[in-house]
Amino acid sequence: MKCAGSIDVRDIDESGINIDPIQVGGRLTADAMKAIIAYGDGYSVCDQCRKPFRLDYIKTPPVDVFHRDLARFVNMDIARVVPGARRGFQAVADAFITPGDPVLITALSHYTEVLAVEGRGGIIREIPKTGQNLITADAAAGKIEEVTREFGRAPALLFLDHFDYQYGNCHDVGGIIRVAHQYDIPVLYNGAYTVGIMEVDGKALGADFVVGSGHKSMAAPAPSGLLATTGEWAGKVFRTTTAKTDVTGRTFGIKEVSMMGCTLMGVTLIGMMASFPHVRSRVKRWERELSNGQKVVDALLSVGGTIVRSEYPRKHTLSRVDTTGSFDRVAQNHKKRGFFFSSALKERGITGVIPGATKVWKFNTYGMTDSQAEYLASAFREIAGENGLPVTG
Numbered sequence: 001m002k003c004a005g006s007i008d009v010r011d012i013d014e015s016g017i018n019i020d021p022i023q024v025g026g027r028l029t030a031d032a033m034k035a036i037i038a039y040g041d042g043y044s045v046c047d048q049c050r051k052p053f054r055l056d057y058i059k060t061p062p063v064d065v066f067h068r069d070l071a072r073f074v075n076m077d078i079a080r081v082v083p084g085a086r087r088g089f090q091a092v093a094d095a096f097i098t099p100g101d102p103v104l105i106t107a108l109s110h111y112t113e114v115l116a117v118e119g120r121g122g123i124i125r126e127i128p129k130t131g132q133n134l135i136t137a138d139a140a141a142g143k144i145e146e147v148t149r150e151f152g153r154a155p156a157l158l159f160l161d162h163f164d165y166q167y168g169n170c171h172d173v174g175g176i177i178r179v180a181h182q183y184d185i186p187v188l189y190n191g192a193y194t195v196g197i198m199e200v201d202g203k204a205l206g207a208d209f210v211v212g213s214g215h216k217s218m219a220a221p222a223p224s225g226l227l228a229t230t231g232e233w234a235g236k237v238f239r240t241t242t243a244k245t246d247v248t249g250r251t252f253g254i255k256e257v258s259m260m261g262c263t264l265m266g267v268t269l270i271g272m273m274a275s276f277p278h279v280r281s282r283v284k285r286w287e288r289e290l291s292n293g294q295k296v297v298d299a300l301l302s303v304g305g306t307i308v309r310s311e312y313p314r315k316h317t318l319s320r321v322d323t324t325g326s327f328d329r330v331a332q333n334h335k336k337r338g339f340f341f342s343s344a345l346k347e348r349g350i351t352g353v354i355p356g357a358t359k360v361w362k363f364n365t366y367g368m369t370d371s372q373a374e375y376l377a378s379a380f381r382e383i384a385g386e387n388g389l390p391v392t393g
């Protein structure tokens with residue numbers, strides 16, 4: 001079946017259980033699906049845009065209220081919508097980094113943070129991780145001291161992922177922010193894997209900036225996200241244009257330079273807004289999400305030879321497992337080689353694991369019902385048992 005022309009219908013989240021780490025928190029709500037059909041046209045949210053002609057002032061639909069709600073949602077003073085977390089990083093990088101400045105990220109940082117720094121000519125320095133794949137306040141302090149000696153000044157900015165994309169491990173963001181602030185280093189809290197799936201309190205953490213991803217964790221279309229900050233920094237990161245053109249003498253009101261005036265003007269914003277009431281309530285169900293994730297991790301651990309590379313017990317629904325000693329041993333002699341695993345999962349209606357991967361791989365149980373989690377847990381055990389691997393319990 002086709003959507004149009006050569007574009008296939010996409011039904012992977014309707015016809016099976018998807019465990020793709022990057023997709024599960026971004027799946028649209030039914031309300032978002034309905035709203036985006038009506039707002040699919042370009043610049044659709046601009047119908048009622050009036051003076052001073054800026055996205056966050058639009059009253060119909062209530063884009064203005066949504067901006068205030070977003071700021072409150074992450075407990076910061078001011079929020080803007082941005083086309084993806086990465087554009088939030090970029091806006092902050094543009095405001096805080098001048099070429100040659102040292103900038104701190106971590107050994108588990110996302111590549112988009114690297115690109116944001118690189119784009120401004122910043123010099124990247126990483127806070128190392130511990131043997132347990134954690135970023136600690138001690139390591140942050142050590143690295144700040146080291147960089148300060150190297151450059152003769154403190155880093156201009158620190159990017160900090162609350163839960164990293166590789167292990168889904170929880171890092172001591174509160175402790176690290178306290179350390180950074182002792183050196184007057186502003187901190188960008190990267191909530192790509194938190195904002196929209198669990199409660200985030202930017203003020204309590206002491207964050208200078210909170211960035212979230214709409215399409216990763218807020219049930220919104222791509223590219224969408226948010227950048228929130230404090231009253232202290234808002235004027236710097238959201239500075240308004242002061243340009244006056246030479247020939248025509250034009251000026252451009254209160255357009256924000258780093259936002260390129262306006263950001264999300266149709267499906268992305270409307271999708272975020274339509275999902276928001278659901279998102280606001282679902283963050284309160286995080287404990288249940290965690291227990292479902294733990295159930296599946298424990299099922300994998302009951303397969304002899306499997307190792308969980310993420311911290312244990314789990315604090316996130318994204319986990320990294322190493323099945324070199326279990327499913328990969330089956331792959332060595334199986335006629336489908338490594339593909340036996342993804343195809344056995346597929347036969348059971350489970351998608352989102354990279355075809356052929358049997359050594360180290362990731363999955364995310366976010367958004368499952370309890371019975372889907374139980375089904376997934378027993379599917380892993382079944383596949384192991386059918387292929388002669390020892391399964392305990």
Ligand SMILES: *Cc1c(COP(=O)(O)O)cnc(C)c1O
Pocket residue numbers: 022083084085086087109110112161163164165190192193212213214215216224225
């Ligand atoms: C996915 C991800 C990003 C990028 O988010 P976008 O909204 O796609 O720009 C950044 N950081 C981390 C830790 C991520 O997991």
